[in-house]
Amino acid sequence: MGILASRTCKPCKKGTPALDPAAAQALFAELPAGWAIAGGKKLEKEFKFPNFKEALAFTNKVGEIAECEGHHPDIRLGWGRVKLEIWTHSVGGLSENDFILAAKVGA
Numbered sequence: 001m002g003i004l005a006s007r008t009c010k011p012c013k014k015g016t017p018a019l020d021p022a023a024a025q026a027l028f029a030e031l032p033a034g035w036a037i038a039g040g041k042k043l044e045k046e047f048k049f050p051n052f053k054e055a056l057a058f059t060n061k062v063g064e065i066a067e068c069e070g071h072h073p074d075i076r077l078g079w080g081r082v083k084l085e086i087w088t089h090s091v092g093g094l095s096e097n098d099f100i101l102a103a104k105v106g107a
Contacts, residue, residue, distance in 0.1 A: 018093030
């Protein structure tokens, strides 16, 4: 388990700014392959599966992780695919929590 995946999401205090691009890139380098930073404000990744059942099982796994962390991604489920978008609404962009959640979801 990587360092990010071993950490826990913590609520952002009111007024917490989004990560600056350099800090976001440093954390991004620790994520498994396939993630992208979209528009400088969101983490995105699409996962592929051989069928709907496995995509749904993965979606449920992500939901359990999100509930445990108190940090919830946008999830788009389709036949054989799941797309995750992760960002921190309260800061209007990326926070360390986003990278922790992405790392916990895995490759």
